[in-house]
Amino acid sequence: MLPLFINLTKKKIVIAGGGKIAARKARNLEAEEPEITFIAPDFCNDVLILSEEKGYTLIHREAKPTDFSDAFFVILATNDPKINRILSKQLSPNQLVCVVDPAEEGNVIFPSTLRRGQLQIAVTTNGASPKLTRKIKLDLEQQFDRSWETYIRFLSQCRSKLKKMAIPFEQKNELLEEVLNDRYRTEEPLRNEMLRRIQSLEKTS
């Protein structure tokens, strides 16, 4: 398994199952604004509320193999691992699929993710211990507090300005290195000073 970050905006995602695990996976995907269809004989409240909020499609019956033919990403989240396994065997080998149980039947697993603006840290144990995965995420949440959100925005501003400027590569590199000093995260005036410094270089370049 290899970590890759994936853009699922407007992608078609089909979820077999409508219980709390199906709902949790859909909540994890929410920010990507995908087009989700749930297929299950019955749905829990979480799924009903989320679908109402987001306009997702609900199909009230057992899932069948043809339900997934045009899905970019399939999530098999019924409460019967045998059914999940049978459905997974009939999918195209070119589809992304997460089987919530047994995980090894799929080719995608959900990590536990921490977001601080553009900074994302995803943790996995490859299914060895989802509880440890969650514990590590909670520890990281303490380490990477909210100050990282504005700091990442600042780093991004510096980099996009510097990228466009006709100054020597070494000078760009030096500045990009300098802003990694933790003082730029903790001291806002220092950030403003740096942005002004870059702006003045912009004028002379």
Ligand SMILES: C[C@@]1(CC(=O)O)C2=NC(=C\c3[nH]c(c(CCC(=O)O)c3CC(=O)O)Cc3[nH]c(c(CC(=O)O)c3CCC(=O)O)/C=C3\N/C(=C\2)[C@@H](CCC(=O)O)[C@]3(C)CC(=O)O)/[C@H]1CCC(=O)O
């Ligand atoms: C990270 C997280 C993301 C999310 O789902 O949001 C996630 N599981 C989370 C929690 C969690 N899951 C389970 C418990 C109960 C305790 C326990 O069993 O340990 C808890 C803890 C809790 O709820 O406290 C039970 C469980 N999980 C899987 C199986 C089936 C199997 O092992 O085959 C069973 C047994 C079912 C049963 O027998 O009952 C499988 C998977 N779960 C994964 C992800 C993937 C591997 C992640 C990794 O290890 O890196 C993988 C392989 C596939 C997938 O689902 O993508 C989320 C924490 C999010 C957070 O809080 O930050």
Ligand SMILES: NC(=O)c1ccc[n+]([C@@H]2O[C@H](COP(=O)([O-])OP(=O)(O)OC[C@H]3O[C@@H](n4cnc5c(N)ncnc54)[C@H](O)[C@@H]3O)[C@@H](O)[C@H]2O)c1
């Ligand atoms: N991967 C994870 O993170 C994780 C965590 C905990 C549990 N699990 C596993 O996830 C499974 C689902 O858990 P849950 O709490 O959501 O269960 P649940 O009982 O709340 O919901 C099961 C859902 O599956 C639907 N279903 C049953 N047969 C179906 C079929 N043939 N086609 C379509 N839908 C069908 C039911 O209607 C229901 O909506 C559990 O059996 C467990 O093994 C996975």
